[in-house]
Amino acid sequence: MFSKIKNTAKRLVLKSPILIHLFLRRRFNVELKLIAGKHRNDNPHPSIIHFSLNKAATQYTKKILRETVIENGMVPVHINEYAFYTKFPYLTGLRADKKVNFSHIFKPHGYFYSAFGGFVKGISELEKYKVILMVRDPRDILVSWYYSIAFSHSIPPVTSNRHEEYIRKRKNAQEIKIDDHVISESDRVFNILDRYQTELLDQYPHVYLTSYEKMTSNFEGWLKGILDACELEINSQNFLKLVEGNKQLQPKEEDIYKHIRKGKPGDYLDKLQPETIEYLNIKFSPILDTFHDVLNVTDS
Numbered sequence: 001m002f003s004k005i006k007n008t009a010k011r012l013v014l015k016s017p018i019l020i021h022l023f024l025r026r027r028f029n030v031e032l033k034l035i036a037g038k039h040r041n042d043n044p045h046p047s048i049i050h051f052s053l054n055k056a057a058t059q060y061t062k063k064i065l066r067e068t069v070i071e072n073g074m075v076p077v078h079i080n081e082y083a084f085y086t087k088f089p090y091l092t093g094l095r096a097d098k099k100v101n102f103s104h105i106f107k108p109h110g111y112f113y114s115a116f117g118g119f120v121k122g123i124s125e126l127e128k129y130k131v132i133l134m135v136r137d138p139r140d141i142l143v144s145w146y147y148s149i150a151f152s153h154s155i156p157p158v159t160s161n162r163h164e165e166y167i168r169k170r171k172n173a174q175e176i177k178i179d180d181h182v183i184s185e186s187d188r189v190f191n192i193l194d195r196y197q198t199e200l201l202d203q204y205p206h207v208y209l210t211s212y213e214k215m216t217s218n219f220e221g222w223l224k225g226i227l228d229a230c231e232l233e234i235n236s237q238n239f240l241k242l243v244e245g246n247k248q249l250q251p252k253e254e255d256i257y258k259h260i261r262k263g264k265p266g267d268y269l270d271k272l273q274p275e276t277i278e279y280l281n282i283k284f285s286p287i288l289d290t291f292h293d294v295l296n297v298t299d300s
Contacts (some may be wrong), residue, residue, distance in 0.1 A: 020085075020157050020158070020159050021159075024082075024085060024086065024159070027085075028078070028081075028082045028085075030075055030076070030077055031077060031078065031079055031082045032082075034077060034104075034105045035088075035102070035105060037104050039075075041074070041075045041107075041109075041110035041111060042110065043072075043073045043074050043075070043109065043110035044109055044110070045072060045073070045074055045109065045110060045231070046108065046109060046128060046129055046130050046231070047074075047106070047107060047108050047109055047110060047111040047112065047113065047128075047129050047130070048065070048069065048074070048111075048112045048113065048114075048129065048130045048131075048132065048230050049106075049113045049114075049116070049120075049123070049126075049129050049130070049131050049132070050062060050065060050112070050113065050114035050115045050116065050132045050134070051115075051116050051118075051119065051120075051131065051132065051133045051134070051196065051200065052115050052116070052117060052133070052134040052135070053117055053118070053135065053136060053141055053189065053192055053193070054117045054141070054145060054148075055136065055140075055141045055144035055145050055148060056134055056135060056136035056141060056211075056212045057134070057136075057212050057215060058114075058115040058117065058134070059115070061114075061115065061134055061215075061226075062078070062114040062115045064223070064242060065112060065114060065132075065226070065230070065232075066112065066114070067238075067242075068227060068230075068232045068234050068238075069112040069230075069232065071232075071233075071234060071235075071238070072232050072233060073110075074110055074111060074112050075110060075111050075112065076111075076112045076114065077105070077111050077112060077113050077114075078114065078115075079091060079105060079113065080092070080115065080116055080117065084156055084160060084162070085156060085157060085159060085160055086159055086160055087159075087160065087161045090117075091116070091120045092116055092117055092118035092119065092120055093118075094121075095121065103122060103123075103124060106123050106124065108125055108128040108129060109128075117192070118192045118195065118196075119192075119195045119196055119199050119200050121199070126204055127204060127206065130208070130229065130230045130231065131200070131204060131206065131207045131208065132207075132208050132210070132226060132229065132230065133196060133200060133201070133207050133208070133209050133210070134210050134211060134212065134215075135193065135196070135209070135210075135211050135212070135291055135294065135295065136211060136212035136213065136295070137212075137213065137265060137266075137268075137288075137295050138186075138189045138190065138193060138280070138284050138287060138288075139182075139268040139272075139277070139280045139281075139284065140212075140265060140266065140267050140268050141189055142181075142182035142185055142186060142189060142268070142280070143178070143182060143267050143268045143271050143272065144267070145182075145185060145189075146173060146178050146181045146182060146185075149166075149169050149170055149173045150170060150173035150174050150181075151174075155167060155170070178271060178272065179272055179273050179276040182268075182272065182276065182280070183276065183279060183280075186279075186280060186283055186284075190283060190284060190287065193287045193290075193291070194286075194287065197287075197290055208225075208226070208229035208230075209291075209294055210222060210225060210226055210294065211291070211294045211295055211296075212265070213265050213294070213295050213296045214294065214296070216264065216265060217265075217296065219243060219246045220243050223239070223242060223243065265296070268280070
């Protein structure tokens with residue numbers, strides 16, 4: 001009940017420009033100070049950067065890591081979330097030479113940067129950071145993105161220059177078939193994964209690679225792996241709390257209007273036509289081969 005009241009209140013706030021301004025100043029105090037070059041944190045732990053793709057449990061993973069890094073005295077930074085609400089650019093969409101004005105946001109110690117839905121070029125000394133890359137079967141990402149943009153994803157407030165774009169995308173998704181939508185979005189998802197391979201994994205061997213599939217098949221093992229890779233300490237009680245909380249999150253039935261709609265790998269096999277699946281299998285063949293082990297890919 002409390003969460004419903006909280007979400008309703010948030011929606012009302014985002015309809016008022018004055019309240020939006022106050023909301024942004026409070027919610028993104030750290031981000032605003034970093035952008036202005038005024039934030040400091042003396043924690044010596046290597047900063048953590050969380051790369052992923054939209055619809056690969058990005059928000060859930062961010063939430064888990066946020067709680068844990070705070071426990072370890074680090075400072076969470078959500079630049080992409082700030083961009084969602086404002087006219088600040090998504091750093092994943094900028095060329096390296098355009099990021100010079102934002103390079104000071106990234107500091108190699110004491111901060112947790114999450115979550116980026118694509119590779120960010122131009123981060124100085126990335127080898128000093130703990131880098132997490134969480135991927136997901138692109139065929140499932142495309143299906144999940146369709147339901148998200150068509151039914152469940154929140155629309156940016158009027159303060160964002162993406163407000164009208166999201167409304168247009170929702171209208172378009174609701175007017176076409178799911179198969180047509182996933183095909184139209186397939187180039188975008190392919191390019192994100194391809195860049196992760198060539199510009200992140202091939203260049204920085206210390207990157208910890210994990211997946212949505214590992215999380216859903218063995219949450220406890222996935223959680224331990226990601227915390228160990230980040231060298232984050234967590235007491236046993238909080239660890240068990242996260243494990244038990246994950247069990248309660250699993251939906252009993254599919255609901256297209258909820259953020260966690262189904263939560264099971266291989267959903268594309270039920271939602272797409274055979275010819276669409278064949279098209280995606282061919283298109284993503286090199287990606288599926290590259291990420292085969294971490295995705296637990298089965299032949300379809």
